Amino acid sequence: MTLPRQVVAGRTYLTSRRCTQRQHLLRPDARVEQIYLYCLAEACERYKITLHGFIAMSNHQHLLVRDNLGNYPEFFAHFHKMIAKALNAHWGRWENLWATEQPNAVYLVEAQDRFDKLIYVLCNPVADNLVERVAEWPGASSFGQHLRGTTRTIKRPRGFFREDGPMPKEVTLRIEPIDGFEHLAAKEWADKIAAAVRAEEDAAKARRAKTGRRVLGRKAVLGTAPTSRPRTVAPRRKRRPHVACRNKERRRQELSALRGFRKAYRDARLRWIAGESTVFPEGTYRFAAFGPRGHGAAQT
Numbered sequence: 001m002t003l004p005r006q007v008v009a010g011r012t013y014l015t016s017r018r019c020t021q022r023q024h025l026l027r028p029d030a031r032v033e034q035i036y037l038y039c040l041a042e043a044c045e046r047y048k049i050t051l052h053g054f055i056a057m058s059n060h061q062h063l064l065v066r067d068n069l070g071n072y073p074e075f076f077a078h079f080h081k082m083i084a085k086a087l088n089a090h091w092g093r094w095e096n097l098w099a100t101e102q103p104n105a106v107y108l109v110e111a112q113d114r115f116d117k118l119i120y121v122l123c124n125p126v127a128d129n130l131v132e133r134v135a136e137w138p139g140a141s142s143f144g145q146h147l148r149g150t151t152r153t154i155k156r157p158r159g160f161f162r163e164d165g166p167m168p169k170e171v172t173l174r175i176e177p178i179d180g181f182e183h184l185a186a187k188e189w190a191d192k193i194a195a196a197v198r199a200e201e202d203a204a205k206a207r208r209a210k211t212g213r214r215v216l217g218r219k220a221v222l223g224t225a226p227t228s229r230p231r232t233v234a235p236r237r238k239r240r241p242h243v244a245c246r247n248k249e250r251r252r253q254e255l256s257a258l259r260g261f262r263k264a265y266r267d268a269r270l271r272w273i274a275g276e277s278t279v280f281p282e283g284t285y286r287f288a289a290f291g292p293r294g295h296g297a298a299q300t
Helices: 030-047 072-091 111-122 143-148 186-211 218-222 248-273
Strands: 011-018 050-056 060-067 104-108 152-155 170-173
Touching (some): 030 170, 143 186
Antiparallel strands (some): 152 170
């Protein structure tokens, strides 16, 4: 059994998910980008999720979101389902689009942690030596909206979605500044992001100069087959972080609280299995409505 997820309204998360077998099923083209942006904007509106940043790489994606209502598992289930259906129709395939492992969600504790992960998300194509500058990435990315401070209207893609179906004809994609930087004016916020991105671009360029490595380039990225995948062996059995926090003392507190939640959940679950009425700890997400002997199982 996987470890229980603690879902608490108001938290900000960095989430990641890769495509099945690391195939390039998110490889950028105009229709893929439209599908991705449309499904993302629609899911955020549907579940009242605040979107802080995103990047769709060729074989994986990252989101930075605030879970306002404590429903991010529903948000991700819907978003990933719609992406998979629409892209499978686009590529003419039927199998699972996403890897079967559970998507990772890392709780970002403090403002600086959120900002660091936002820059990490935006600079993914540069860190992976795919393009030299973040602005050169041809796929879906929130970088442009951070700089311009604008929303985007995305029309419903053709192909999978019915003209008379329940999905809206168009949606609005909004990017909000991360919590903790409300004191900055819009231009100050955009300049801060641009400066941090430039620093990462320069650092990547310096690393390439030392190693002699070159970027793949925008044209090569666009020419990659969707069924291709990296030649490297995927890392296995690595740690999956659940909390990110620079402040060591705060990180220790948050990890201790997470361990306490897991223990309380495990104890409550054992009581529930034994047929006892029990209250699950705060952050329990939709465990069960009734116990095996008809006893109500309180939920939080």
